[in-house]
Amino acid sequence: MAALTPAPLPGDAPASSGRGRKGRPRVWRVVVLSLAALYFLVPMAASFWFTVDDPQGFSADAYGQIFSAPGFGSSLLLSLGLAAATIVVVLLLTLPAMLAVRLGAPRLRPVLEVVCTLPLVVPPITFVAGISTVLRFGPEYLARTPFYQTIIAMQNPDFPVVLVLAYVVLALPFAHRSLDAGLRAIDVPTLVEAARNCGASWPHVVFRVIVPNLRSALASASFLTLALVLGEFTVARLLSFQPFPVWIVYISGSQAQVSVAVSLFSLLLTWLVLLAVSVAGRNRS
Amino acid sequence: MTAPTTGAAGDVTTGAAAGARVEFRGLYRRFGDTVALDGLDLTVEPGELLALLGPSGCGKTTALRCVAGFEHPDEGAVLVDGRDITGVPANRRDAGMVFQSYSLFPNLNARDNVAFGLRVRKVAAAKRHARAQELLELVGLPSVGERYPHQLSGGQQQRVALARALALEPRVLLLDEPLSALDAKVRVTLREEIRRLQLSLGITTIFVTHDQEEALSIADRVAVLRAGRLEQVTDPATLYDRPATPFVAEFVGTMNHIPGTASGDRVTVLGRALPVDGPAVHGNVDVLVRPEAVILTPASDGTATVVASSFRGSTARLRVELADGSELLADVPGHDSVRLAPGVRVSVTLVDRPVLVSEPRVSAGA
Numbered sequence A: 001m002a003a004l005t006p007a008p009l010p011g012d013a014p015a016s017s018g019r020g021r022k023g024r025p026r027v028w029r030v031v032v033l034s035l036a037a038l039y040f041l042v043p044m045a046a047s048f049w050f051t052v053d054d055p056q057g058f059s060a061d062a063y064g065q066i067f068s069a070p071g072f073g074s075s076l077l078l079s080l081g082l083a084a085a086t087i088v089v090v091l092l093l094t095l096p097a098m099l100a101v102r103l104g105a106p107r108l109r110p111v112l113e114v115v116c117t118l119p120l121v122v123p124p125i126t127f128v129a130g131i132s133t134v135l136r137f138g139p140e141y142l143a144r145t146p147f148y149q150t151i152i153a154m155q156n157p158d159f160p161v162v163l164v165l166a167y168v169v170l171a172l173p174f175a176h177r178s179l180d181a182g183l184r185a186i187d188v189p190t191l192v193e194a195a196r197n198c199g200a201s202w203p204h205v206v207f208r209v210i211v212p213n214l215r216s217a218l219a220s221a222s223f224l225t226l227a228l229v230l231g232e233f234t235v236a237r238l239l240s241f242q243p244f245p246v247w248i249v250y251i252s253g254s255q256a257q258v259s260v261a262v263s264l265f266s267l268l269l270t271w272l273v274l275l276a277v278s279v280a281g282r283n284r285s
Numbered sequence B: 001m002t003a004p005t006t007g008a009a010g011d012v013t014t015g016a017a018a019g020a021r022v023e024f025r026g027l028y029r030r031f032g033d034t035v036a037l038d039g040l041d042l043t044v045e046p047g048e049l050l051a052l053l054g055p056s057g058c059g060k061t062t063a064l065r066c067v068a069g070f071e072h073p074d075e076g077a078v079l080v081d082g083r084d085i086t087g088v089p090a091n092r093r094d095a096g097m098v099f100q101s102y103s104l105f106p107n108l109n110a111r112d113n114v115a116f117g118l119r120v121r122k123v124a125a126a127k128r129h130a131r132a133q134e135l136l137e138l139v140g141l142p143s144v145g146e147r148y149p150h151q152l153s154g155g156q157q158q159r160v161a162l163a164r165a166l167a168l169e170p171r172v173l174l175l176d177e178p179l180s181a182l183d184a185k186v187r188v189t190l191r192e193e194i195r196r197l198q199l200s201l202g203i204t205t206i207f208v209t210h211d212q213e214e215a216l217s218i219a220d221r222v223a224v225l226r227a228g229r230l231e232q233v234t235d236p237a238t239l240y241d242r243p244a245t246p247f248v249a250e251f252v253g254t255m256n257h258i259p260g261t262a263s264g265d266r267v268t269v270l271g272r273a274l275p276v277d278g279p280a281v282h283g284n285v286d287v288l289v290r291p292e293a294v295i296l297t298p299a300s301d302g303t304a305t306v307v308a309s310s311f312r313g314s315t316a317r318l319r320v321e322l323a324d325g326s327e328l329l330a331d332v333p334g335h336d337s338v339r340l341a342p343g344v345r346v347s348v349t350l351v352d353r354p355v356l357v358s359e360p361r362v363s364a365g366a
């Protein structure tokens, strides 16, 4: 199975994609592509127009103000930090579990799948309501215990660990999907046994055999998680923290142009990261 | 019932200190309700190539995996050179394995695949690359080192896997149907190459297969497994000529079942009394006869008729219908197939030598 990974041989991939087989499919391709492009580009162009519109004509002022607007740097850094922590935790949680299930208890695979997909069907509002109830649970007599202090520390606005935990849950379905696709493409048990047979210890098997072959799956899991954290508003807002998305909404109340500029900026940022990730996942040759 | 084990393996081991002796001692393994190994006892001599042969699901892979350390017997032990290795983890066992499915690491090129084990052992890069190149040459692939597994054909992948299995100079080589995914021609050349390599390295090799031709053609000895037990282990010629049990006779090569009547150590079949190979029997039996032990002579008063003929070059296999309507297969020299064309009446006799008998088949009476 592992050998069937559709890795294109050099030389045959680009040739076929450029030219359509016949004239008609090619026309349709252009039409569909243009429609899709319009759908995405028009709102963005309009946003951009709005940000640079000025009584005097053109002004890039809004973009200049982004960086000086209060809270921009701290909220962006907070979001990136949360994203990094979430990625680490979610990968450390899903990958070992999925490997263990594949190698040791294949019958539990559906169970793991259901558990990991569950967050998709729980509305964020419900989720937050649950979290805040738990966080409020702090009777007086516990005030001096490490338990209580941990709960307080988790809500430190400088780095709210509770948000990481919440995001880990929200990212679970995406991480699971990506990794599952990656694991399907390789014959994990055989590769593990081949590596064990060559004298590799378990850590060596995981880091030198499994992880390198899951590079693009890990990259896409990371990217989806990153995108999720950079865009998550409900949970953060309702728990009263101020990562980047919340800050955008906050700033839009006072400076409309700046807030749209920031949105475009964050879109650009996300794209760049996507590009970086897909390049990282691809450079095999 | 078991035929005497011949010393064929002994000849091969001369001068080969590289191979280890592998012993299966009362291996027992069950998965839920399936008993995969049911008290397997078997010794593989140092330096010999032993083929593990048997129908699907008889426990061949399970036995092999017990040696590699991927499977653990519920009871019994695996001994290598007299040492019980049952508790040794898979990565510390001295056995290289080639898997049935393609098992090269997709992210490494052929050379790094071969060198993987050396890298685990922290051999310096220059040294392990040189060794990998050497091994690739050994398996006949001197120039594919830079290629990735998806750029190699199935046969090439299995060769690289073989080189990888040999990289750490193990004293036991385990091959689990390494050729089953390949096409017939590649299979034949590769199995001969495996044999040549095995002989020159003197490495003890267990070769799992369900292809009896493969087993007979390259093995020093063949062990036939049936439902997790050893049915017979002996050299290929003896296995073919003197199968110890009807099961082996049936499984290795083709067998005719011809009804006969036994009385003690003789059995009357097709109007002729032949000695019985095995304990005395009485009453109706099936006599087991190889197609090449059937002699056909064209005769106008013959009671049998040739109904079909398939030419195979040096021989031809004929299907013959007997007077009672039953059919048997006969191998005749290729040039005789003209005289014995379908429709020709023939008389059927058997080569005069001891025959195996078994319980009559249920369908035989009709």
Ligand SMILES: Nc1ncnc2c1ncn2[C@@H]1O[C@H](COP(=O)(O)OP(=O)(O)OP(=O)(O)O)[C@@H](O)[C@H]1O
Residues within 6 Å of the ligand: B031, B034, B035, B036, B054, B055, B056, B057, B058, B059, B060, B061, B062, B063, B210
């Ligand atoms: N991991 C497992 N879980 C459950 N049953 C198993 C497992 N491995 C093997 N078995 C069962 O044990 C029996 C022996 O399996 P094994 O793989 O050793 O057969 P085999 O002789 O190699 O067959 P084949 O020629 O088809 O490869 C089979 O009935 C199989 O279904």
Ligand SMILES: [Mg+2]
Residues within 6 Å of the ligand: B060, B061, B062
């Ligand atoms: Mg098998």
